[in-house]
Amino acid sequence: MEVEEEVFKLIKSRKKGILQNELWKKAEIDRRKCSRIVDKLEKEGKIVREHEATGGTRTYRIRVAEIKEKAKARNFKLLLVRDMFAPCTGCTVECTPELCIPLSAWVFNLIEEE
Numbered sequence: 001m002e003v004e005e006e007v008f009k010l011i012k013s014r015k016k017g018i019l020q021n022e023l024w025k026k027a028e029i030d031r032r033k034c035s036r037i038v039d040k041l042e043k044e045g046k047i048v049r050e051h052e053a054t055g056g057t058r059t060y061r062i063r064v065a066e067i068k069e070k071a072k073a074r075n076f077k078l079l080l081v082r083d084m085f086a087p088c089t090g091c092t093v094e095c096t097p098e099l100c101i102p103l104s105a106w107v108f109n110l111i112e113e114e
């Protein structure tokens, strides 16, 4: 667990991400262990990986997922249906979505818009 946190900290410390073939060296762990940790972080949605070639070697650039998510969030069309903003955005109510009136209204608007 500690090693995983260290790897994640290393990834977070790089604004533009870090190459996987650099990450395991910086983290001072072997390549396979690094790969397992990166797979786990990716499955947990904490990071994203994109193919990149450097010096004839194929590897991945690894970034914290938030950076990519922020870019997606700029497209507010995904959250707007007619004049209604997605009700779950920022909602802090403990809920049962099947019984939520604002969510139902938003989904009906979404269906009608299509």
Ligand code: SF4
Residues within 6 Å of the ligand: 087, 088, 089, 091, 092, 093, 094, 095, 096, 097, 100, 101, 102, 103
């Ligand atoms: S389903 Fe309703 S109560 Fe639950 S998060 Fe969405 S808007 Fe909030």
